[in-house]
Amino acid sequence: MRWLIKDARLLDPDHGVDRVADLLIEKGKIAKIGMGLSVEGDHEVVEAAGMVLSPSFIDIHVHLREPGREYAETIESGVRAAAAGGFSAVACMPNTDPPLDNHAMVHYVIDQALKYGPVEVMPIGCITRGRAGERLAEFGEMVDAGAVGVSDDGDPVSDSSLMRRALEYAQQFDIPIFTHPEDRTLSRNGVMNEGVVSTRLGLKGIPKQAEEIGIARDIELTALTSGRLHVLHVSSAGGVELVRRAKERGLNVTAETAPHYLALTDESLAGYDTNRKMNPPLRTSVDREALRRGVAEGVLDVIATDHAPHPVHEKEAEFDSAPFGVLGLETALGVLITHCVRPGHLTLETVIERLTAGPSRVLGRELAGIREGQKASLTLFAPDESWVVDPGRLHSISRNTAFGQERLFGVVKALFLGEEMIPSEQGSSSQDRPATMVP
Amino acid sequence: MKLARKHLLGMEGVSRTEIETLLNCAETFKEILDRKIPKVPSLRGLTAVNLFFEPSTRTRVSFELAEKRLSADSVSISASTSSSEKGESLIDTIHNVEAMKVDFLIVRHSAAGAPHFLASRCDVSVINAGDGCHEHPTQALLDLFTIRQHFPTLEGLKVAILGDIAHSRVARSNIWALRTMGAQVTLCAPRTLLPPGIEDLGAKIHPRLDDLIDEMDIIMVLRIQKERQGESFLPSSREYARHFSLTRSRADRMKTNSFIMHPGPINRGIEMAPEVADGPRSVILDQVTNGVAVRMAVLYLLAGGETDHAMAN
Ligand SMILES: [Zn+2]
Numbered sequence: 001m002r003w004l005i006k007d008a009r010l011l012d013p014d015h016g017v018d019r020v021a022d023l024l025i026e027k028g029k030i031a032k033i034g035m036g037l038s039v040e041g042d043h044e045v046v047e048a049a050g051m052v053l054s055p056s057f058i059d060i061h062v063h064l065r066e067p068g069r070e071y072a073e074t075i076e077s078g079v080r081a082a083a084a085g086g087f088s089a090v091a092c093m094p095n096t097d098p099p100l101d102n103h104a105m106v107h108y109v110i111d112q113a114l115k116y117g118p119v120e121v122m123p124i125g126c127i128t129r130g131r132a133g134e135r136l137a138e139f140g141e142m143v144d145a146g147a148v149g150v151s152d153d154g155d156p157v158s159d160s161s162l163m164r165r166a167l168e169y170a171q172q173f174d175i176p177i178f179t180h181p182e183d184r185t186l187s188r189n190g191v192m193n194e195g196v197v198s199t200r201l202g203l204k205g206i207p208k209q210a211e212e213i214g215i216a217r218d219i220e221l222t223a224l225t226s227g228r229l230h231v232l233h234v235s236s237a238g239g240v241e242l243v244r245r246a247k248e249r250g251l252n253v254t255a256e257t258a259p260h261y262l263a264l265t266d267e268s269l270a271g272y273d274t275n276r277k278m279n280p281p282l283r284t285s286v287d288r289e290a291l292r293r294g295v296a297e298g299v300l301d302v303i304a305t306d307h308a309p310h311p312v313h314e315k316e317a318e319f320d321s322a323p324f325g326v327l328g329l330e331t332a333l334g335v336l337i338t339h340c341v342r343p344g345h346l347t348l349e350t351v352i353e354r355l356t357a358g359p360s361r362v363l364g365r366e367l368a369g370i371r372e373g374q375k376a377s378l379t380l381f382a383p384d385e386s387w388v389v390d391p392g393r394l395h396s397i398s399r400n401t402a403f404g405q406e407r408l409f410g411v412v413k414a415l416f417l418g419e420e421m422i423p424s425e426q427g428s429s430s431q432d433r434p435a436t437m438v439p
Numbered sequence: 440m441k442l443a444r445k446h447l448l449g450m451e452g453v454s455r456t457e458i459e460t461l462l463n464c465a466e467t468f469k470e471i472l473d474r475k476i477p478k479v480p481s482l483r484g485l486t487a488v489n490l491f492f493e494p495s496t497r498t499r500v501s502f503e504l505a506e507k508r509l510s511a512d513s514v515s516i517s518a519s520t521s522s523s524e525k526g527e528s529l530i531d532t533i534h535n536v537e538a539m540k541v542d543f544l545i546v547r548h549s550a551a552g553a554p555h556f557l558a559s560r561c562d563v564s565v566i567n568a569g570d571g572c573h574e575h576p577t578q579a580l581l582d583l584f585t586i587r588q589h590f591p592t593l594e595g596l597k598v599a600i601l602g603d604i605a606h607s608r609v610a611r612s613n614i615w616a617l618r619t620m621g622a623q624v625t626l627c628a629p630r631t632l633l634p635p636g637i638e639d640l641g642a643k644i645h646p647r648l649d650d651l652i653d654e655m656d657i658i659m660v661l662r663i664q665k666e667r668q669g670e671s672f673l674p675s676s677r678e679y680a681r682h683f684s685l686t687r688s689r690a691d692r693m694k695t696n697s698f699i700m701h702p703g704p705i706n707r708g709i710e711m712a713p714e715v716a717d718g719p720r721s722v723i724l725d726q727v728t729n730g731v732a733v734r735m736a737v738l739y740l741l742a743g744g745e746t747d748h749a750m751a752n
Contacts, residue, residue: 199611202570272556316528318529318553320549320551
């Protein structure tokens with residue numbers, strides 16, 4: 001199949017591409033880029049005026065729940081959600097049941113994913129066996145099987161000595177340690193950010209220092225070991241500053257935040273909405289401002305969704321007992337455009353960079369990008385079209401989006417991956433003008 | 440006067456006019472309670488369910504009496520008899536209760552926001568009878584009512600709330616309500632028992648009881664729970680008592696015409712000396728009596744009743 005995408009804004013900040021042009025995909029590769037391209041023979045034309053064509057998005061932080069909690073999400077539903085959100089690759093966290101702490105489990109996830117199409121699933125293995133925080137898992141075997149990193153995400157590695165060994169041992173395999181930074185003795189029993197809002201709501205707070213102490217410790221251990229650290233889900237202004245200083249010291253540290261932290265604050269918990277309960281929790285507007293600046297300045301390398309499905313029957317509960325976590329894959333682009341790009345906090349170029357080249361760097365991969373001769377791995381979206389998030393229509397098995405019923409700008413139209421084109425029905429339910437795709 | 444709301448989930452956001460309407464209505468019911476037959480037919484045909492996921496004899500009995508005095512049909516379900524212990528979720532419990540076609544749900548729950556959860560999911564009038572560390576609005580209303588029996592206005596009144604503010608729904612509801620009515624609120628507690636940002640609710644903080652005791656018109660004493668020692672909020676109740684207990688000698692320093700309140704149950708000898716609790720400044724038993732009238736007013740007005748007609752019934 002040949003695809004001729006006409007008049008799209010080609011946006012690949014990593015390779016300095018930002019212009020309106022036509023792009024031809026042939027035999028799974030970007031065959032040609034130019035103005036007024038026309039081709040002979042069998043091909044399909046995509047009229048993409050007003051749309052953006054960027055490298056496909058990569059999410060290095062998702063929870064796919066398989067094996068063990070298939071009632072919340074499966075690898076199959078997870079990759080469909082990813083494609084609908086414009087993501088061609090997702091790194092899945094190992095807090096499944098049983099956890100991904102050995103090569104057989106890593107193989108299993110990769111093999112499963114291959115059945116469900118071209119979206120790549122990149123397993124992250126456990127740091128410790130059984131995620132018990134006691135003994136190192138076999139990094140080498142897991143990397144050989146295809147793991148792209150290790151993490152005990154969901155829990156911190158509380159034992160500093162063990163974390164030190166992990167940062168040392170991982171160097172042999174050239175993988176990052178994905179750290180979930182949290183001082184559990186400080187966050188214990190907390191369910192939201194600690195501050196005036198938690199006091200008003202009568203909920204137990206989690207001080208931002210619980211995260212910052214975790215980040216500070218792991219940065220110092222990275223200095224001690226010359227290791228490679230990726231800080232997951234930075235949610236606080238202090239966290240951004242710690243990462244900034246670590247980078248200034250020349251340490252091998254990268255960091256991410258998630259769309260919900262860039263969009264919302266703890267004020268939005270006034271109605272005890274459990275679909276806005278996650279860990280780390282939504283913080284204050286000061287933190288949100290610092291996170292936006294951290295993304296703009298590149299202190300935060302990556303925007304990752306921390307896609308964390310939970311079934312309705314678990315989220316439909318009093319705030320204290322509902323599990324932490326929110327969906328992210330299908331709303332990421334819309335949330336970022338609506339809450340960050342349109343109000344002028346971030347440029348679209350920055351957002352795209354943090355969804356594409358940023359995560360590639362963390363994984364030590366080169367981004368194919370928008371260049372002739374490269375394999376086609378592209379996301380087409382309409383930044384000025386809008387849709388209303390209907391939780392019932394998401395591809396995820398779960399419904400726990402923090403943005404239900406919200407009108408989001410930024411509609412994903414399709415993913416082009418090699419020989420395949422995966423259309424996204426995002427926004428097709430709303431009253432807006434229909435997709436302008438042909439055929 | 441009518442009340443334009445369906446639920447009473449907290450005192451946050453309840454206006455001065457609404458509070459005055461509620462208190463005036465409670466005055467009327469207080470008079471009815473002093474009659475020979477203290478019963479009116481105002482809520483005949485309506486059904487109230489008292490859903491107590493946490494034990495509280497005092498509040499439950501107060502609501503039950505209020506319901507009976509208004510001729511409502513009422514059922515009480517306590518945690519020991521409800522299905523929640525068998526692992527049934529709050530939402531299932533609610534669907535069952537709703538299927539019984541009730542008009543009022545009076546909820547006591549250990550989780551903050553549980554009444555809000557129920558209010559947003561079923562078509563019943565929900566009254567918060569205490570949710571976790573969040574709010575206990577009818578307690579604040581009966582406290583205001585009790586204060587009003589002794590002072591012509593709440594405006595400018597100096598009220599100290601003493602004790603475990605951090606874990607107290609009574610404190611939060613009272614701060615909102617007292618501030619709305621123009622009283623000055625001072626919180627007196629060790630720093631470990633003050634929640635972050637509580638000043639933003641409009642209260643001052645003073646860490647030394649001895650410095651403020653002779654200026655206060657009202658001192659509201661809160662219960663100190665024994666388990667706070669285990670969680671290291673306090674090294675010992677003995678040391679707490681030394682600095683914060685309302686002892687006889689401290690009570691003697693209070694202004695003339697000043698009063699002592701406590702939402703109960705009291706830990707005598709810890710937050711308050713027994714002779715102070717039973718002493719002349721204590722209005723603790725009035726609080727209990729007034730609870731019924733205030734809860735009658737809440738039920739009556741939430742059902743759409745009008746103050747001017749409360750008596751005529
Ligand atoms: Zn995490």
